[in-house]
Amino acid sequence: MPVSRDEFEDLRPLSFREPDEVLDDEKLYTIYEVARLLQGLDPDVELDVETENVLLDWAIPWMMTHTEEFVFAEPAADDEPGYYGLAK
Template identity: 70%
Template sequence: MPRPKADFDDLRPLAFREPDEVLDADRMYTIYEVARLLQGVETDAELDVETENVLLDWAIPWMLKYADEFVFAEPENDAEPGHYGLATEE
């Protein structure tokens, strides 16, 4: 249910960090790892499903916003996620 803005004490602008501020140029990450890094969580942290879903809710639009700055590697098999990294000139 929508709430009035007056219900909130702290309203801030939505700001996205640049991909090179979050990811290492020489690494490839799963969407789950990207989601964790965006929130300052270790990539191997154990998270419950609900928390993981919230992190993904933030990561997916961020990756879409910066899609031109990413490369993608196919998963090794159907049970694995793909990997994403920064697009760099080689």
């Protein structure tokens, strides 16, 4: 249900960082690690499933917006995620 703007004291602009501000250009990351890094979290931090799903909801469109800045490496096995990194 929508709420009144007056209920909030702190309204900030929505802004996303550029991929090179988030990722190390010498490393490859899973989508889960990228999602954590976008939120300023350690890429290895343990999260509950619901939180991780919310972070993925932010990370996937962000990556799609910047596809030209990423490279992709196939996963080591079919049951593992792929890896993403910065295009050099």
